[in-house]
Amino acid sequence: MIWQDVCGVDDLQPNSGVCALVDQQQVAIFYLPANNQCYAINNFDPFGHANVLSRGLIGDINGQPVVASPLYKQHFNLQTGVCLEDETVKIPVYGIRINNNRVEVNVQESGNEL
Amino acid sequence: MTTKKTLVVIGNGMVGQSFLASLVASPLKDEYTIVTFCEEPRAAYDRVHLSEFFSGKTAEDLSMVEPGFFEQHGITIHIGDKAATIDRQAKTLVSEKGVSIAYDKLVFATGSYPFVPPVPGHDRPQCLVYRTIEDLEAMAAAAKTGKIGTVIGGGLLGLEAAKALKDLGLTTHVVQFAPRLMEMQMDDAGGAMLRRKIEELGITVHTGKNTIDISDGVDCINKLVFADGDELETDLVLFSAGIRPRDELARDCALKVGARGGIVIDNQCKTSDPDIYAIGECALWNDKIFGLVAPGYAMARTVVADLAGEAASFTGADMSTKLKLMGVDVASIGDVHAKSQGALVYSYQNGDNGIYKRLVVSQDKKQLLGAVLVGDNSGYGTLLQYCLNGIELPENPDALILPHRSDESVGLGVDALPASAQICSCYDVTKGAICSAIEAGCTSIGALKSETKAATGCGGCSALLKSVMDCELARQGFEVNTDLCEHFAYTRQDLYNLMLVGEIKTFADFLAKHGKGHGCEICKPTIGNILASYWNEHILEPSHLGLQDTNDTFLANMQKDGTYSVVPRITGGEISPDMLIALGQVGKKYKLYTKITGGQRVDLFGARVDQLPHIWKELIDAGFESGHAYGKSLRTVKSCVGSTWCRYGVDDSVGLAIELENRYKGLRSPHKIKFAVSGCTRECAEAQGKDVGIIATENGWNLYVCGNGGMKPRHADLFATGLDKDTLIKYIDRFLSFYVRTAGRLQRTSVWMENMEGGLDYLKSVVIHDKLGLCEQLEQQMQHVIDTYQCEWKTTIEDESKLKRFRHFINSDQQDDNVVFVEERGQIRPADDNERKHFKLLEVA
Numbered sequence: 005m006i007w008q009d010v011c012g013v014d015d016l017q018p019n020s021g022v023c024a025l026v027d028q029q030q031v032a033i034f035y036l037p038a039n040n041q042c043y044a045i046n047n048f049d050p051f052g053h054a055n056v057l058s059r060g061l062i063g064d065i066n067g068q069p070v071v072a073s074p075l076y077k078q079h080f081n082l083q084t085g086v087c088l089e090d091e092t093v094k095i096p097v098y099g100i101r102i103n104n105n106r107v108e109v110n111v112q113e114s115g116n117e118l
Numbered sequence: 119m120t121t122k123k124t125l126v127v128i129g130n131g132m133v134g135q136s137f138l139a140s141l142v143a144s145p146l147k148d149e150y151t152i153v154t155f156c157e158e159p160r161a162a163y164d165r166v167h168l169s170e171f172f173s174g175k176t177a178e179d180l181s182m183v184e185p186g187f188f189e190q191h192g193i194t195i196h197i198g199d200k201a202a203t204i205d206r207q208a209k210t211l212v213s214e215k216g217v218s219i220a221y222d223k224l225v226f227a228t229g230s231y232p233f234v235p236p237v238p239g240h241d242r243p244q245c246l247v248y249r250t251i252e253d254l255e256a257m258a259a260a261a262k263t264g265k266i267g268t269v270i271g272g273g274l275l276g277l278e279a280a281k282a283l284k285d286l287g288l289t290t291h292v293v294q295f296a297p298r299l300m301e302m303q304m305d306d307a308g309g310a311m312l313r314r315k316i317e318e319l320g321i322t323v324h325t326g327k328n329t330i331d332i333s334d335g336v337d338c339i340n341k342l343v344f345a346d347g348d349e350l351e352t353d354l355v356l357f358s359a360g361i362r363p364r365d366e367l368a369r370d371c372a373l374k375v376g377a378r379g380g381i382v383i384d385n386q387c388k389t390s391d392p393d394i395y396a397i398g399e400c401a402l403w404n405d406k407i408f409g410l411v412a413p414g415y416a417m418a419r420t421v422v423a424d425l426a427g428e429a430a431s432f433t434g435a436d437m438s439t440k441l442k443l444m445g446v447d448v449a450s451i452g453d454v455h456a457k458s459q460g461a462l463v464y465s466y467q468n469g470d471n472g473i474y475k476r477l478v479v480s481q482d483k484k485q486l487l488g489a490v491l492v493g494d495n496s497g498y499g500t501l502l503q504y505c506l507n508g509i510e511l512p513e514n515p516d517a518l519i520l521p522h523r524s525d526e527s528v529g530l531g532v533d534a535l536p537a538s539a540q541i542c543s544c545y546d547v548t549k550g551a552i553c554s555a556i557e558a559g560c561t562s563i564g565a566l567k568s569e570t571k572a573a574t575g576c577g578g579c580s581a582l583l584k585s586v587m588d589c590e591l592a593r594q595g596f597e598v599n600t601d602l603c604e605h606f607a608y609t610r611q612d613l614y615n616l617m618l619v620g621e622i623k624t625f626a627d628f629l630a631k632h633g634k635g636h637g638c639e640i641c642k643p644t645i646g647n648i649l650a651s652y653w654n655e656h657i658l659e660p661s662h663l664g665l666q667d668t669n670d671t672f673l674a675n676m677q678k679d680g681t682y683s684v685v686p687r688i689t690g691g692e693i694s695p696d697m698l699i700a701l702g703q704v705g706k707k708y709k710l711y712t713k714i715t716g717g718q719r720v721d722l723f724g725a726r727v728d729q730l731p732h733i734w735k736e737l738i739d740a741g742f743e744s745g746h747a748y749g750k751s752l753r754t755v756k757s758c759v760g761s762t763w764c765r766y767g768v769d770d771s772v773g774l775a776i777e778l779e780n781r782y783k784g785l786r787s788p789h790k791i792k793f794a795v796s797g798c799t800r801e802c803a804e805a806q807g808k809d810v811g812i813i814a815t816e817n818g819w820n821l822y823v824c825g826n827g828g829m830k831p832r833h834a835d836l837f838a839t840g841l842d843k844d845t846l847i848k849y850i851d852r853f854l855s856f857y858v859r860t861a862g863r864l865q866r867t868s869v870w871m872e873n874m875e876g877g878l879d880y881l882k883s884v885v886i887h888d889k890l891g892l893c894e895q896l897e898q899q900m901q902h903v904i905d906t907y908q909c910e911w912k913t914t915i916e917d918e919s920k921l922k923r924f925r926h927f928i929n930s931d932q933q934d935d936n937v938v939f940v941e942e943r944g945q946i947r948p949a950d951d952n953e954r955k956h957f958k959l960l961e962v963a
């Protein structure tokens with residue numbers, strides 16, 4: 005099973021993040037209702053060593069969608085997982101889609117389908 | 119082992135201390151063993167700001183010595199001991215207490231003493247002078263029993279002393295021998311204008327009066343008798359009739375002294391003995407004594423350079439002065455009396471506004487020789503630069519003092535100043551030095567101040583410094599970018615005004631009207647904060663939720679492992695045993711780490727996201743409310759125990775602290791705000807290190823603002839004294855609202871103040887004198903916030919939809935397995951990476 009049902013769209017926080025447990029992995033999910041866009045990345049902050057990225061602020065920097073770590077404020081690109089401050093650091097990115105008002109995540113495949 | 123030479127400094131006053139500071143900053147410090155004698159019972163303090171002693175500053179506040187200075191630099195200081203005899207042949211010195219020492223180099227920094235005219239009765243009770251902290255203590259004691267005080271001498275210092283007497287609550291007179299006040303700095307018309315202004319303040323001025331006798335009064339302790347037969351009854355008599363150099367020790371050892379006193383020095387500040395220097399007010403250079411600190415500091419630098427074998431000379435000093443005497447602007451520059459050959463005079467007088475200005479110009483109308491300003495000092499900086507740098511005057515010099523009613527500016531562009539122009543006279547900082555600092559990356563006033571020391575002395579040059587900086591930044595092609603971020607080309611203050619004008623209530627609306635893109639972690643919290651500080655809606659409303667900073671989003675403080683800490687409000691630090699027990703029970707039940715904070719409350723650490731609502735439910739049921747420790751908002755109002763219990767307490771500091779904390783709790787502000795209230799000047803609550811500090815005095819509350827602990831501590835500035843509670847609260851309302859309106863992003867009040875043009879005086883004019891006509895609005899704004907206060911946690915736990923977010927996983931009740939605690943000193947703490955690995959292995963195994 006590749007795509008796994010996680011929650012309803014209503015359970016997401018508009019313009020903010022939540023964390024889901026998928027295959028024992030912590031997945032941070034961000035939801036931008038304006039363009040009906042979702043992003044899924046790993047929840048672990050490689051700098052702060054804590055599972056907190058879902059609680060970071062999201063936005064865009066030079067056109068790239070990003071989340072800022074709530075601990076020490078590094079930015080991660082939501083599409084590629086690359087850290088803007090240190091390009092050698094990259095966190096896992098997962099597939100995510102909305103199907104019949106349900107949110108589905110694919111932890112084996114990286115990249116966005118929406 | 120190399121043998122060090124010995125250098126002895128006699129006198130640890132302002133100049134002596136400045137000399138020591140320059141000396142230890144130079145390589146010479148390794149060559150000399152340094153010893154100094156300090157006659158006074160305390161090391162050097164700031165005499166220039168001595169009068170502030172009466173407005174609440176303590177001896178420690180006035181100290182000019184960094185804590186640990188003498189120990190750190192291996193300087194021996196003999197406090198309360200006076201150099202008594204010097205043997206120049208043997209090169210030895212003996213102190214009054216018998217310390218004997220051989221010197222290689224000796225520096226006199228003995229200062230001066232106040233001259234007391236030898237009138238019969240001058241040594242009667244309550245006849246005092248104004249120079250040391252002890253003098254001020256004597257005045258304060260005398261003022262307690264007396265009703266009338268008289269200053270003999272109407273010079274600069276005399277007027278300052280008169281103000282002090284007035285503030286001590288005495289009916290105050292100034293008796294001046296000369297026909298006008300400040301005869302050294304003023305011409306007749308200027309003196310008359312000054313007199314009028316000072317009399318308007320309720321001080322009686324007597325000019326042309328020669329005091330010939332002091333004897334028993336009838337209604338008062340003393341009676342002054344004047345040469346013309348008039349008499350004046352007074353309790354306190356304060357002599358301020360000029361200063362005399364302290365050259366007695368120099369005379370005793372036969373150094374050369376001037377006919378009217380003063381130790382004679384050459385351009386290197388050497389006395390008639392090449393191993394002995396004299397600096398400061400005891401020194402006579404070119405037949406002149408300099409009664410100001412800046413020339414003394416210049417002499418100190420000269421001696422350090424000379425000792426190091428560098429060519430350096432003291433070449434005299436400019437005695438121009440600018441000050442505010444009892445709220446009246448007064449300034450004098452150069453040749454005020456037009457004594458120079460062929461000098462021309464221009465003057466402007468406005469009786470209505472009490473303004474007088476006079477220019478003294480060279481015969482060819484090209485050079486400014488001197489100036490007098492009363493009632494309006496604004497032109498001082500420009501005029502001084504014309505005068506000192508010999509800059510050619512405009513065609514009509516009078517344009518410099520005539521009021522200009524159009525927008526044209528006649529000020530001297532700082533562009534025109536040469537690099538050698540001195541901008542800060544206290545620390546001798548030139549325009550050149552400032553420009554190099556800017557080039558090296560100091561692009562804010564704060565950075566320039568700490569790099570060059572400019573504007574950190576008397577502060578008189580701060581406006582000029584700012585113009586030099588702006589002009590230089592523009593010249594070096596810096597575009598000073600004040601945009602908040604790539605999404606908003608505005609400052610925080612601009613955004614605040616846009617919100618007011620457009621009645622904007624959401625980030626989406628802001629973005630649509632004034633921004634671009636989607637926002638980021640800079641602009642979102644900033645706008646979230648602005649909206650909250652004005653409209654005061656719940657920050658977890660759906661339209662605001664995504665804007666909040668880490669801590670605000672879960673109404674708790676995130677710690678390094680992603681858990682949170684919980685801080686309930688304990689107003690004023692007062693808590694009953696029952697509440698304390700309730701708090702302890704919650705901590706125990708949830709196994710939280712508990713610690714007392716610096717703000718007199720309790721912090722509970724280690725709560726998981728899903729525990730937060732449960733913990734808060736219990737706390738709220740026990741009667742607690744949110745402490746807003748997570749927000750950029752009012753944190754705590756710390757208090758000492760105050761008059762209720764303390765033997766020294768003057769007023770109820772706890773009561774006031776609780777009232778203030780309840781008034782301002784929940785207010786969102788550019789950064790966190792801390793208050794403290796002390797019950798007396800012993801200041802146990804450390805109010806002067808807070809954004810708003812209040813100290814009880816016999817005359818009412820003293821209010822201090824813009825202090826700061828943290829990374830860059832700053833002492834708060836005394837803002838107003840002797841306030842009743844209503845006035846105090848009114849000022850704080852206005853102050854806070856104005857801060858919320860005008861501060862930059864994440865700007866603490868201290869930095870806000872340091873960057874404010876016009877500084878403390880400007881802030882006073884806005885908050886106390888309503889210069890901007892804003893006060894009513896500011897008060898209403900505060901009232902709205904107070905009226906709409908809600909405990910953010912109470913509202914949250916009552917709202918199912920808001921609670922949904924408080925779990926680690928949206929789709930599972932499992933916990934975050936990365937959160938692991940170990941025990942230390944009987945409480946939990948987050949496991950470190952190693953310990954955590956160990957735990958995981960155990961679990962797997």
Ligand SMILES: Cc1cc2nc3c(=O)[nH]c(=O)nc-3n(C[C@H](O)[C@H](O)[C@H](O)COP(=O)(O)OP(=O)(O)OC[C@H]3O[C@@H](n4cnc5c(N)ncnc54)[C@H](O)[C@@H]3O)c2cc1C
Binds near residue numbers: 200
């Ligand atoms: C109320 C007031 C306001 C002022 N306002 C201004 C102002 O606005 N601007 C300005 O530029 N200046 C101002 N001044 C003047 C300024 O304070 C002096 O110029 C400055 O203090 C001179 O420094 P000094 O070190 O030469 O002397 P002092 O600061 O007087 O220090 C000399 C020290 O040497 C000690 N001493 C003397 N003999 C001996 C001895 N034999 N052994 C050991 N110690 C000895 C004295 O006790 C004293 O502590 C003001 C002065 C006063 C009193």
Ligand code: SF4
Binds near residue numbers: 761764768771800801
């Ligand atoms: S500040 Fe004054 S009133 Fe307060 S505890 Fe200290 S001594 Fe007592």
Ligand code: SF4
């Ligand atoms: S001083 Fe530093 S370590 Fe201590 S609480 Fe503040 S931020 Fe944390």
